[in-house]
Amino acid sequence: MHLKSLTVRGFKSFASSTTLRFEPGITCVVGPNGSGKSNVVDALAWVMGEQGAKSLRGGKMDDVIFAGTAERAPLGRAEVMLTIDNSDGALPIEYAEVTISRTMFRNGGSDYAINGESCRLLDIQELLSDSGIGREMHVIVGQGQLDTILQANPEERRGFIEEAAGVLKHRKRKEKALRKLDAMEGNLTRVSDLTAELRRQLKPLGRQAQAARRAAVIQSDVRDARLRLMADDLVQLRRISDAETADEESFRAQRAQLESLLTSELAREAEVQTEAAEQAPALTAAQETWFALSSLKEHLRGTAELATERVRLSAPEPEEDTGARDPETFEAEAASLKDQETAAQEVVAQDRLALDAVIAERAAAEAEVAEVEQAMADAARALADRREGLAQRAGQVDSARSRAETRKAEIDRLTTSREQAVARADEAHQSFTALETQVAGLDNTEVDLDEVHAQAVERFTSAEKVVEQLRNDEQSADRDRAGLTARLEALELGMARKDGSAALLAAGQRVTGLLGSVASLITVEAGAETAIAAALGTAADAVAVSSSGSAVSAVELLKSDDGGRAGIIVADAPQSAASNASLPSGARWAIDALTVPDSLRPALSAVLRDTVLVNSLAAARDAVAAQPG
Structure with missing residues (x-):
């Protein structure tokens, strides 16, 4: 590189x-x-x-x-x-x-x-x-x-x-692992506090949840009872509304009939008024005729009285002198008066006949007028009765409509009340759900709140898993720390080996019976390296010799050359008897994990005499219980 x-x-x-x-x-x-x-x-x-x-x-x-x-x-x-x-x-x-x-x-x-x-x-x-x-x-x-x-x-x-x-990396990892351990300790403490607090709150919150559940049941019963009462009231009001609606329809039919009858009576009244208007000139003429006939009758009566008076006056007085006038004159005058009387009587008879005819006509006209007036009065009364009936029917219709509107308003109010009741029921249900959610977030109650209990159990299980994971991490960190400590010690011993063990190994033939370093003479099974290194400790870097004389020679060489200190294992030194006690399942003696030369096995068996390898914590407890010494 x-x-x-x-x-x-x-x-x-x-x-x-x-x-x-x-x-x-x-x-x-x-x-x-x-x-x-x-x-x-x-x-x-x-x-x-x-x-x-x-x-x-x-x-x-x-x-x-x-x-x-x-x-x-x-x-x-x-x-x-x-x-x-x-x-x-x-x-x-x-x-x-x-x-x-x-x-x-x-x-x-x-x-x-x-x-x-x-x-x-x-x-x-x-x-x-x-x-x-x-x-x-x-x-x-x-x-x-x-x-x-x-x-x-x-x-x-x-x-x-x-x-x-190259230890710096491992030291930093160790520091990081220690920081993780401290953080895990804090997490464990918080989890323990949380668990204790949750357990402390179980009973009071359980009682609160039970009370909330009872309150919810009572509220549900009250809500159902109110809804049933409102439903009954609604049914009755609907029945009353239907009856009022039927009455209103009946009143409307009667009103239509009365309005039709009123229309026909008004038409007949108009006809009668038209006919009266047409007969008014004839009535006026008949009245004038009657007035004229009455005047004529009075005139005839005066004439008759005058004629009677004249007849009386024309009669001869017995005590008077009749020789002054001619009897024929009186007879002629009497015949003339008689003719006048006859003519007057004829005129009177004619006038009487005319008067009787006019009176008859007047009576007929009056009768007809009275009949028309009676008919008009009857029509007016009937019209008034119809109008009064229509007014009553209109009042009844208005009253029925008012009652119907009142019932409709009552129905609307009840419907609104029902909707409000349903809304309050939904709100109560939401409140209860919120209360259940709040209870689920605060407690892990043991009552029949299945969902809340399941959530609480799940949270508690998660907390236990976190605790278990933290414990596993702690154990893993402990193992890593033990391995790092063992490696550090091995490195320190390795660096110190140049002062003793390295000098003996470099001396070679100068030390009789020198077998070599213990680390080079043994073979460790895979997976047991860390445990064997921890068990051997400084013996892993020791030098093996065949006899105690070779050990004395090695010590004298170190003294003469100022080679420092070194660990020496003597192969033929007297050893205590190895333990042959049986171990439980999952445990075995540490010496069984090594491949060692036969000459060196007794010495290493003595070094590892009380060391047992286990594959789990339970096996370690069983081994300790089986071998308490």
Whole structure:
């Protein structure tokens, strides 16, 4: 693995796109002060994930963007692309060539990409950390860092050694796992508090839900009773309305008949009035005739009285002297008077006959007029009666219409009341549904609210699953932490082995009976590596010798060469008897997971005498119960 090229654009002093190609054989880049050598190193560190502005010799991160000159305007972004030859597979990615790019904008945004695919900064850091390069790695040593390493205390020096050994990635994962564990502890605490609070609220909320259910049942019964009463009232009112409508139709038919009769009577009255108007001249003539006849009758009566008086006066007085006049004169005068009387009587008879005729005509006319007047009066009375009847019928019709309108208004009111009742019923149902929803959101009651209970059970089950998942994650994190701790210890022992075990292994034939390192002499079954490493501890890096004399020789060699400390396992040393106790299902002795030379098996059996491998927590409990010592 080596760097192939570095493309810089808008980064610090590189305003234009600049590509540096690192062909095989290039070992250094030289140039005068201020030519940009340090900027190339800063670009390498920046593209590999450096986040500290001070590490890039700047005050803030956007100082890496080209700030402009007197002749060139500042740019809005900085971009660096690093191409690495990965033909040897040093980077854990399935590409023979890997291009890592980082872009930063002046507004603070950043983009990261691997082979043109967008990714996270963490992805780049983990990819490079697996190969020992990247941010805070020992491959980039800046100005003043050598002095820092030389003057570092043991703790700081340990940090540099861990970075060189590739432990930094695992340490960060450990820190991340510990943060997750802390977060899980908080989640567990919150879940426990929530569970306790929900359980505490079960009974009171259950009682509230039961009361709400009873209230809903009562409201439903009241609503049904009201609706039934309203339905009965509506039926009665509709029956009354139908009867009133029938009466109104009957009144309308009677009114039509009366109006027809009134029309015919009015027509007859008009005819009678027309006939009376036609007979008025005849009546007037008859009245004049009657007046004339009456006058004539009075005149005749006066004439008769006058004639009578004259006859009386013309009669001879016995005591008078009759010799003065001639009797013939008196006879002639008497005959003349008699003729006049006869003529007068004839005239009177004629006048009487005429008067009788006129009287008869007048009587007939009066009778006819009386008859017409009676007919007119009867017609007027009938018309008045009809009008009064029509008025009564009209009043009855108006009264019936008013009652019908009142009934209709009552029906409308009842219909509106019914609709309002239905609306209130819907509102009550919605309120009850909302109450059920509220109860479902607050409690996990044990009453017959199936849906609420199901939701509560589901929520509780989900909470238990979350708790179980958190516990599993905690156990997994514990296992990862144990594995990382074991590896760290193994690495520390491995680095310390050069002081003791490595010296013995390098001595070779100088130590008689040297068998080799324990790690090279044993083979561990797949899947049991972490457990065996934890069980062996420092014994995994110990040196095995065949006898106690060889062990003494090894110790003397270490003392004479100042080789430091080393662990030694003696193959023929007297060992305590191995335990032959039976183990429950799912558990086995740790020595059974190793392939060990026969000469070394008793010693390793003594080291792992009380170590048992289990495949589950339940098997561990059973093993402890079976072997309490």
